[in-house]
Amino acid sequence: MSRPFLDDDILYKVEKPARYIGNEPNMCIKDPDKVDIRFALCFPDVYEIGMSNIGIQILYEMFNRREDTYCERVFSPWTDLDRIMRERNIPLFTLESQTKVKDCDFLGISLGFEMCYTNILQILDLSQIPIYAKERNEDDPIVIGGGTCAYNPEPIADFFDMFYIGEGEVSYNALLDIYKTCVSREEFLRKAAEVPGIYVPSLYEVEYNEDGTLSAFTPKFHDVPAKVERQICLNPDDYGFIEKPIVPFIKVTQDRVVLEIMRGCTRGCRFCQAGFIYRPLREHSTEYLKDFAVKMLDMTGCEEISLSSLSSSDYSKIEELLDYLIEYTKEKKVNISLPSLRIDAFSLDVMNKVQDVKKSSLTFAPEAGTQRLRDVINKGITEEDILSGSFEAFKGGWNKVKLYFMLGLPTETSDDRKGIGNLCEAIAENYYTIPKEDRVGKVSVSASASFFVPKPFTPFQWAGMYTQEEYKERAYEVKDHIKTLLNQKVIRFQFHDADVSVLEGVFARGDRKLSKLIETAYRKGAMYDAWSDYFKPEVWNEAFAETGLDPEFYNRQRSLDELLPWDFIDIGVTKDFLKHEWNNAMNGNVTPNCRQKCSGCGAGRFGTGVCRE
Amino acid sequence: MKLRVKFAKTGNMKFIGHLDIMRYFQKAMRRADIPIKYSEGFSPHQIMSFAAPLGIGLESTGEYFDMALCDDVTDPDLKSYKDRLNGCMCPGMEILDLKVLDEHAVKAMAAVGQADYEVEGCVVTPEMADRIHQHRYMNIMKRTKSDDFREVDLTQFIYDFVVDGDVVRMRISQGSNENIKPETVLNAIGIFGNGQRNLPENVRITRTEIRDAEGKSLIYEGV
Numbered sequence: 001m002s003r004p005f006l007d008d009d010i011l012y013k014v015e016k017p018a019r020y021i022g023n024e025p026n027m028c029i030k031d032p033d034k035v036d037i038r039f040a041l042c043f044p045d046v047y048e049i050g051m052s053n054i055g056i057q058i059l060y061e062m063f064n065r066r067e068d069t070y071c072e073r074v075f076s077p078w079t080d081l082d083r084i085m086r087e088r089n090i091p092l093f094t095l096e097s098q099t100k101v102k103d104c105d106f107l108g109i110s111l112g113f114e115m116c117y118t119n120i121l122q123i124l125d126l127s128q129i130p131i132y133a134k135e136r137n138e139d140d141p142i143v144i145g146g147g148t149c150a151y152n153p154e155p156i157a158d159f160f161d162m163f164y165i166g167e168g169e170v171s172y173n174a175l176l177d178i179y180k181t182c183v184s185r186e187e188f189l190r191k192a193a194e195v196p197g198i199y200v201p202s203l204y205e206v207e208y209n210e211d212g213t214l215s216a217f218t219p220k221f222h223d224v225p226a227k228v229e230r231q232i233c234l235n236p237d238d239y240g241f242i243e244k245p246i247v248p249f250i251k252v253t254q255d256r257v258v259l260e261i262m263r264g265c266t267r268g269c270r271f272c273q274a275g276f277i278y279r280p281l282r283e284h285s286t287e288y289l290k291d292f293a294v295k296m297l298d299m300t301g302c303e304e305i306s307l308s309s310l311s312s313s314d315y316s317k318i319e320e321l322l323d324y325l326i327e328y329t330k331e332k333k334v335n336i337s338l339p340s341l342r343i344d345a346f347s348l349d350v351m352n353k354v355q356d357v358k359k360s361s362l363t364f365a366p367e368a369g370t371q372r373l374r375d376v377i378n379k380g381i382t383e384e385d386i387l388s389g390s391f392e393a394f395k396g397g398w399n400k401v402k403l404y405f406m407l408g409l410p411t412e413t414s415d416d417r418k419g420i421g422n423l424c425e426a427i428a429e430n431y432y433t434i435p436k437e438d439r440v441g442k443v444s445v446s447a448s449a450s451f452f453v454p455k456p457f458t459p460f461q462w463a464g465m466y467t468q469e470e471y472k473e474r475a476y477e478v479k480d481h482i483k484t485l486l487n488q489k490v491i492r493f494q495f496h497d498a499d500v501s502v503l504e505g506v507f508a509r510g511d512r513k514l515s516k517l518i519e520t521a522y523r524k525g526a527m528y529d530a531w532s533d534y535f536k537p538e539v540w541n542e543a544f545a546e547t548g549l550d551p552e553f554y555n556r557q558r559s560l561d562e563l564l565p566w567d568f569i570d571i572g573v574t575k576d577f578l579k580h581e582w583n584n585a586m587n588g589n590v591t592p593n594c595r596q597k598c599s600g601c602g603a604g605r606f607g608t609g610v611c612r613e
Numbered sequence: 614m615k616l617r618v619k620f621a622k623t624g625n626m627k628f629i630g631h632l633d634i635m636r637y638f639q640k641a642m643r644r645a646d647i648p649i650k651y652s653e654g655f656s657p658h659q660i661m662s663f664a665a666p667l668g669i670g671l672e673s674t675g676e677y678f679d680m681a682l683c684d685d686v687t688d689p690d691l692k693s694y695k696d697r698l699n700g701c702m703c704p705g706m707e708i709l710d711l712k713v714l715d716e717h718a719v720k721a722m723a724a725v726g727q728a729d730y731e732v733e734g735c736v737v738t739p740e741m742a743d744r745i746h747q748h749r750y751m752n753i754m755k756r757t758k759s760d761d762f763r764e765v766d767l768t769q770f771i772y773d774f775v776v777d778g779d780v781v782r783m784r785i786s787q788g789s790n791e792n793i794k795p796e797t798v799l800n801a802i803g804i805f806g807n808g809q810r811n812l813p814e815n816v817r818i819t820r821t822e823i824r825d826a827e828g829k830s831l832i833y834e835g836v
Contacts, residue, residue, distance in 0.1 A: 004625060009814050012670060017628040025644075025703050247640055249629045301640030301701075332643070333651055 005093040006081075014080045018249040019047035022095035025247040026299060028064045028071070032097050036068040037176055038104040040094050040141065043075055043112070044119035045530065050075040052254035054308065055110055055147060057242045059168050065240070069176060072096035074107075076119045077126065079528065085126055092126040101127040105179065107141040109160075111149035114507035115500065115530035117156055120145075121522040124159065131519065133161050133202060138185055150199075151230075151277055152456040152566040155510035155518065157201035161185075162192055164199075165569055166231030167263070169239040171197045193224045197231035200224070204568075206512055212553055214511060214563040230277070230571040234608045236263060236284050241292045244299045256304035256337060257296040261289055261321070265310040266594035266610055268601075270378045270585050271367070271406065273455035274310055276573050279601065281594060282609035286317050290324055297334060305329065306337035313342035314595075326353050343389035348396055361400035361446070362393045368409060369419025376411050376585045377460075380593070383423065390427050394434050400444045401427055406452040407474045407495070410463045410585065417474055420447060421482040421491070428487035446492040449475060451501035455508050456566040457573065459581030464557030465505045471498035499537045500529070506554040511565045514554075517547045574602035614682045614689065615714040617721065619832050623672045623819075624705035631666035637706075638678070645697035648689075650681035664721035664823055664831060665728065665787055668794070675729070675822035677831045679714065679721045689713065710832055719825075725788035726826030727772060730795040732781040734816040741802040745774045767793070767801050772828075774798075787823065 004011060004021050011017035032038060041060055043050030050056060056073070063071035072094035077085060084090070092101045101107060107127065109120055124131045129140050136143075145153060146164040153163045164171065175195050182188040193200040203224045207216040219226055233239050245257060264281035265274070293305060305325070312318065322336075329336050336354045341347040343362055364386050368374045371382060390401050405420050424445045431443035451471045454463040466474075475495040482488050507514065521543035528534035544551060558564070560579055567575070577600065584591060591599055594610045604611045622634065629637070639659050642649045651657040660681035667673050682689055691711045698708045718724075745768055770786035770793045785793045795818050823831050 011628055017669075018633065021625045021628055023625055023704050025640075025701065027703075247637075249633050249637060251633070251636070297643075299644065301643030303639070303643075333657055 003098065005098040006090070010081070010084055010090075013084065015078060016047075016250055019075070019078065020081065020095070022073075022098065024249055026244040027096060027246050028060070029096070030064070030070040032070055032099065035070040036180055037066075037070070037106070039063050039069055039071040039106045039108060039176075040074050040101045040104040041071050042073070042107060042109045042123055044109055044116045044123050045076050045528075046078050047075045047248070048250065048252040050110075051246070051248050051252045053110060053112060054242075054258050054260060055112075055168065057245055059108070059110075059172075060246075061240065061242055061244070062169060062172065066173070066176065068180070070096070072104075074101055074123065074127075076122055076528075079534070082122065082126070082527070091128050092123065102129060102139075102141065104141045107143045109143065109145045111145050111147035111153075111156075113530060114149055114155075114504050115535075117507060117518050118522045118526045118529055120156060120159060121519065122527055125522075131159055132515075133159060136161070136185070140185075142179075142185070142188065148273070148277070149507075151273070151569060151571070152508065152510070153199065153201070154512050154565040155507050155514035157512050158515035159518075160201060161189060162198055162200045164197055164231070165228055166197045167233050168231075169233050170231040171195055190221070190223070196229050199228045199569075201512075208511075208513075212513075214565055217563065217565075217568050227568055227570045230569060232572070232606055232608075233263070233282070234606060236282050237288045241288075243292070243295050245296055245302075247300050247302070254306070255302075256306050256335075257293075257300055257302045258306050258308050259289060259293050259296070260284070261307050261309045261312060261315050263309070264609060266314060267311060267380060268378055268581070268591050268593060268599070269367075269380075270376075270459040270581055271409065271452060271455075272310075273458050276457045276578075276601075277571050278310070279571075279573055279603035280606060280609040280611045281314070283315060283317075286321050286324070289321060293325060294328070297332065302334070304335040304337055311342070312338065313344075313347065319346070322350050326350070329354075343385075343393065345392055348389075348392050352396060361402040361444075362390060362398050363402045363404070364389070365404040366423060367404065367406050368412075368416060369405065369421075369423055370416045372588060373409060373412060373416040373419070375588045375590050377409055378581075378585070378591055380590070383426065386423065387426060387430055391430050391434075394431050394443070395438065397440050399431070399439070399441050401446070403427075403445065403447045405447060405449040407449045407478070408452040408466055408471055410460060412474075414477065417478050418481045420449070420478050420493075421485055424482065424491045424493075425485045425487055428490050443490050444492070445487075445490055446494070449478065449493070449495040451496060451498055453501055453505045453508055456564070457569075457571055457578070459578045459585055461509065461564065461578065462558040462560060462562075462582060465502065465555035467552070468498040468502055471501065497532060497535070499540075500532075500535055502551055502555065503529075503540060506551045509558075509565070510554050513549060517543050517549050520546055572601075572603040572606055577601045614686060615718070616680050616682060616689070616691075616694075617712050617714050617718075617832060618678050618680060618708060619710040620676050620678075621674045621707045621709055622667065622676055622705065623674065623707075626703075626705035627670055627672045630669050631663070634667075635661070635663065641698060641701045642680075644701040645694070647694055647698065648683040648686050650683050662720060662722055665725050665792075667820060671795075671818050671820060673820040674709070675820055675830075677721050677823055712832055721831060723789070724825045724831060725823055726786070726790070727784055727824040727828060728787035728820055729782065729784050729822040729824070731819045731821050732783070732795060732799065732816065733779060733819075735781060735799060735804050736779070737776050737781050737802070737804070739776075741804070742774060742776050744768075744802050745771050745798075767798065771798060782821075784824075784828075788826075790826075 043053050043056050060071050063069050074094050121131050130136050143161045145160045150163045150165050178191050189200050192198045193203050203220050205218045209215045262283040264278040266281050367379050424447050427445050454460045479493050482491050482493055521540050524539045526539045650660045662679050664677035695708050695711050773784035775782045
């Protein structure tokens with residue numbers, strides 16, 4: 001058992017010392033002195049959040065399968081420990097061997113969401129690694145980023161030596177093999193740029209127009225690719241999954257075994273980045289899934305298993321898989337959690353089998369209040385689907401419905417916003433058409449709205465955002481309208497923080513000029529921005545003022561001809577297709593899903609998954 | 614059929630709180646494939662109950678919980694259970710003993726009457742030890758159920774107190790009747806001068822055994 005890096009007196013002072021001691025069941029134990037490569041794998045948020053991330057678990061096992069590599073975990077120290085570490089100049093350490101991150105060869109940071117950017121600086125700073133890549137020397141680890149935000153890495157490009165764009169299972173072995181042959185940092189960065197999917201920011205020249213938009217993005221050398229290709233697992237079954245998930249001592253956000261059943265999505269909802277960057281839809285075979293479900297439950301002893309994908313109802317063998325899992329879990333007294341299932345007779349039947357009598361709520365994601373707007377965003381769910389689905393559920397004993405919406409979608413009008421309340425009202429009224437004796441308690445409809453943030457590689461990547469005040473006005477319009485409805489007492493409406501959404505928008509479609517903004521905000525104390533209790537809007541406002549940057553520049557509607565900071569990445573889906581979809585949206589045209597009809601998005605060139613069906 | 618399990622919780626595990634230890638064992642039971650019985654009803658849970666919670670910061674070589682086995686188990690292979698569970702333990706946790714409980718045995722939690730503690734790293738002078746041995750007036754304030762305070766003579770709850778070099782061993786009252794913490798005893802004899810509640814650096818407290826009101830170790834209770 002490795003002695004904790006932190007002294008007892010510090011561990012007693014902080015909340016949940018278990019976050020920092022490692023040694024959990026299934027933790028990988030290797031001798032750091034007997035491997036060639038030490039890889040510190042980081043999720044830049046607190047332990048409980050990082051340990052719930054499935055990407056970290058997959059990469060952890062993948063790296064540790066290499067005999068020459070020891071992959072260890074690092075997470076953001078909570079604010080209490082952060083303060084102590086700065087006071088006493090204690091460097092950041094890994095959980096497995098309880099040794100300094102600075103002594104590792106690589107520091108890999110998972111980029112799950114934009115609001116973690118200041119935590120990236122916290123990780124670098126506490127590790128005593130220079131936050132700007134250009135200031136690092138031969139002793140510093142190679143800092144590499146991957147994950148969803150790597151699809152527009154420009155706002156944080158100055159902090160990273162490289163990014164891995166795409167699915168992690170594919171190119172890391174090649175990258176690490178090359179690393180072992182290189183003698184210097186510079187040599188490795190040059191060679192790494194030739195590995196498909198690797199983007200080395202320092203090897204590109206960025207030029208701007210007078211108005212601040214990008215004018216050019218050029219490789220500095222001929223052997224550096226002009227376009228970086230997103231990496232994709234052509235057949236997911238060929239790659240390992242998670243066999244021995246680490247079992248945390250404390251309760252983490254996802255306190256269950258997560259089984260990823262497929263990647264990608266066929267639906268083509270125009271706001272959804274994941275749906276486009278993971279195309280085409282690729283399924284795991286049921287044999288693979290059954291095998292891993294059993295392995296993971298046996299190795300952890302977890303009481304719950306959850307299926308993960310963008311749209312689980314679309315898994316072609318969902319019935320077979322669920323039948324197997326229901327039987328297996330019943331025998332083992334394990335719960336099944338089924339997020340993102342389309343609500344219909346089949347799923348209600350399944351949910352009856354897996355849930356206990358205190359039925360939780362039924363979730364729908366209409367995203368928009370009217371069919372017109374749902375067609376614009378290509379969300380193929382109709383009012384009829386929602387009403388008949390909830391009706392079936394009410395008959396079956398459910399009485400709680402949860403609805404997800406977005407405000408600020410392109411072409412949204414007052415009618416669309418009122419549609420949110422009207423839809424909730426229709427559901428409530430539907431409940432009362434059930435005979436009194438069959439109803440179970442009072443109905444409750446809760447609607448939650450986030451503010452739409454345009455993301456790269458979606459048809460809406462050109463859309464404009466609004467100001468904080470405008471978002472709040474829209475939210476209040478919905479709230480006030482609900483108050484006028486007959487069943488307003490059973491309808492609850494809540495919405496997200498507009499200021500965070502505005503900042504998220506800046507980062508989502510930002511450029512390299514933003515690194516100065518992030519550093520400035522960080523030095524002023526911004527950290528844990530994804531946590532509403534810790535988000536400091538005044539710090540960010542000051543940072544914008546000091547750097548002379550304007551959030552409205554980044555959140556404006558973009559011209560279709562503009563060179564976008566992420567255009568250098570090729571994800572398969574073509575820019576022309578996205579433009580075509582943008583025009584479809586403006587005309588309210590619906591695009592069928594991949595299984596109904598191929599729309600020629602460009603992902604077909606991979607020749608795999610649903611494109612082959 | 615019911616079993617009583619004795620386990621050790623040492624080293625890094627002292628940072629893990631009681632509730633998390635319970636959840637840890639629930640998962641370990643599954644990993645080791647022990648035929649533990651589940652409750653009936655809509656949210657079945659494992660039938661497992663702990664004798665006495667151990668505060669964060671303390672280690673132990675004498676912790677206990679009772680568990681029920683599935684109805685169809687008539688001849689449990691205790692050695693196999695112990696080996697399998699120990700195969701699933703992490704550094705610092707160890708299953709020390711398992712015994713089948715007599716049908717009429719008192720539940721672990723109800724049986725607890727005393728506990729033994731070992732304290733290292735404190736300097737206890739003969740004068741301090743005398744205060745206890747001579748039952749000199751040593752009152753402390755204890756919180757009552759109605760959130761009030763009452764004065765209690767601590768020495769009546771200290772059954773043994775031995776200073777052996779730089780190790781102090783004590784046997785004190787534990788359980789639902791009167792639960793005393795070792796830190797309270799040390800505080801009362803003047804170890805932590807300023808009344809601080811956290812253990813000072815380098816002090817190590819280990820619970821070495823839990824006993825019933827007569828002083829018999831719980832592993833022998835009703836067995």
